[in-house]
Amino acid sequence: MVRVIKSPQERRAEFISAANALFFSKGYANTSVNDLIQHVGVSKGAFYHHFDSKQAVLEAWSDDMLIQYRKMIGGLVDDPSLTALAKWERLLRRSNQWEVGQKDIMLGFVKIINMDENLQLKHNFMQKVSVLLAGYYEAVLRQGNQEQVFDVPSPAVTSRLMVTVLNGFSEALTRKVLKTERVGDLLEDVVEEVKATQQALERMVGAEAGSMPLIDDELLHAWFTD
Incomplete structure (x- = not known):
């Protein structure tokens, strides 16, 4: 052969x-x-x-997911034709569409990295995600300051705080997802979580209420429908 x-x-x-x-x-x-x-x-x-272990394959898989995400976002935050608020809306929409488009994979991945044996891997993965997102948000905040739709004295610091808020939002949903048999049962709670988180981010950056949507109703229902 x-x-x-x-x-x-x-x-x-x-x-x-x-x-x-x-x-x-x-x-x-x-x-x-x-x-x-x-x-x-x-x-x-x-x-x-x-690879030196099964977990190393899982880590490579998570790194590949980040590579896919970067490609999916592309040069969005550097597009000179878009306003800061348009970039925020498209950034969040693309991210949500990407996750909903591979919903089963994302749910499975969340369950795997939250296993006790993979918590260090989860920590490393979340650090990489946080650095990536903070960079995107900082660029949007700097532009928003120039356009006077945001009032952010330190975009670098505020972008990291935004990531912390969104990570807390994600972690709260993750705990609920891991405890339920049907994600559809979480929809009502998720709607409240989304509203509160969006309001917190808008106040953090001095944006007009309702100007920084996290996820639209269509994608929210697609994500939390069995």
Whole structure:
């Protein structure tokens, strides 16, 4: 049999794809390194050439998600044709559409990284997300100051505070999601959480009430509908 030689990037992508499939079909806890190896059809040595553990594959998967997110956002925050408020609205809408478009994957990922054995990975992942988002928000705040729709003395500091607020919002929803069998049961509570969080952000940056939507009703119902 002819041996198929693939680039390190291709082989890495195959293991991440295998993890994506197996973690959902068998569950993360029930998937072993051998399962990943058999799914890809390579030797154990080939696996350990790229990863040192199952958790390392999960970390690579999370990094790939961030890469996808950056590509999806593209040059939005640098678009000179858009106002600051338009950039905020499109940034949040694209983010929400991206998550809703792969709802099952996102819900599964949330459950996996919140397992006790993966809490350090979750911490590292959230730090990377926070730095990425703070950079986007800071650019929008600086432009908003110039357009006089925001009143933010320190965009760098305020952007980090915004991320902290949104992370708290996300963490509260995560705890609820992990405790329920049906995400649809959470819709009413989520609506209140969204309103309160949006109001807090608008006051934080001195924006007009209602000018910084977090998520529209259509996407909110799509996310929290069974």
